[in-house]
Amino acid sequence: GAGVSQSPSNKVTEKGKDVELRCDPISGHTALYWYRQSLGQGLEFLIYFQGNSAPDKSGLPSDRFSAERTGGSVSTLTIQRTQQEDSAVYLCASSLESGDYEQFFGPGTRLTVL
Amino acid sequence: AQSVTQLDSQVPVFEEAPVELRCNYSSSVSVYLFWYVQYPNQGLQLLLKYLSGSTLVKGINGFEAEFNKSQTSFHLRKPSVHISDTAEYFCAVSDPWEGAQKLVFGQGTRLTINP
Numbered sequence: 762g763a764g765v766s767q768s769p770s771n772k773v774t775e776k777g778k779d780v781e782l783r784c785d786p787i788s789g790h791t792a793l794y795w796y797r798q799s800l801g802q803g804l805e806f807l808i809y810f811q812g813n814s815a816p817d818k819s820g821l822p823s824d825r826f827s828a829e830r831t832g833g834s835v836s837t838l839t840i841q842r843t844q845q846e847d848s849a850v851y852l853c854a855s856s857l858e859s860g861d862y863e864q865f866f867g868p869g870t871r872l873t874v875l
Numbered sequence: 876a877q878s879v880t881q882l883d884s885q886v887p888v889f890e891e892a893p894v895e896l897r898c899n900y901s902s903s904v905s906v907y908l909f910w911y912v913q914y915p916n917q918g919l920q921l922l923l924k925y926l927s928g929s930t931l932v933k934g935i936n937g938f939e940a941e942f943n944k945s946q947t948s949f950h951l952r953k954p955s956v957h958i959s960d961t962a963e964y965f966c967a968v969s970d971p972w973e974g975a976q977k978l979v980f981g982q983g984t985r986l987t988i989n990p
Contacts (some may be wrong), residue, residue: 802982859976866918
């Protein structure tokens with residue numbers, strides 16, 4: 762595909778359930794980023810991957826949040842025991858390499874926790 | 876830590892009028908600066924970026940921004956807007972000394988173009 766893809770596009774879950782959000786970066790992009798967009802907090806950085814390692818996890822809001830990347834490609838963001846405050850749009854971006862390269866964003870996954 | 880302030884949450888403008896969206900950032904040290912646009916139900920798209928060099932940066936769709944180090948500002952301008960420019964605009968900063976990976980965003984400005 763030409764761009765960053767994310768799935769699902771929408772996810773509705775019940776409080777306390779676990780969810781997995783998936784990101785497929787642009788082919789050949791070594792850096793991958795997760796951000797969260799919510800009404801109260803705006804756009805927040807969550808975590809960044811270079812290859813399969815995550816040098817910067819500083820934005821993950823709690824230990825209920827984790828992410829992994831395999832094969833230097835697909836990444837999964839997992840939220841355990843979801844809470845209503847986790848409701849947001851989760852955006853993934855990728856760039857050719859880390860640093861000052863343009864980050865290309867996917868369309869996001871809208872998560873609603875009931 | 877870096878922070879970004881977008882002074883206007885909403886800006887209504889008539890079609891073909893000029894527009895300026897304001898952005899100020901917190902740090903006086905070297906920074907990279909970006910403007911992104913988000914059309915309804917779409918992801919973010921880069922409009923323009925400042926890394927170094929000329930303080931006047933030209934981007935896509937006729938937008939430009941000027942880096943002003945003394946004012947710590949990076950305001951976005953367009954001389955004549957179109958209905959299709961209706962969108963939310965985000966200013967962002969990254970720190971080259973920390974590898975420039977993490978973008979810190981402002982709260983966004985919703986630009987509405989009226990016919």
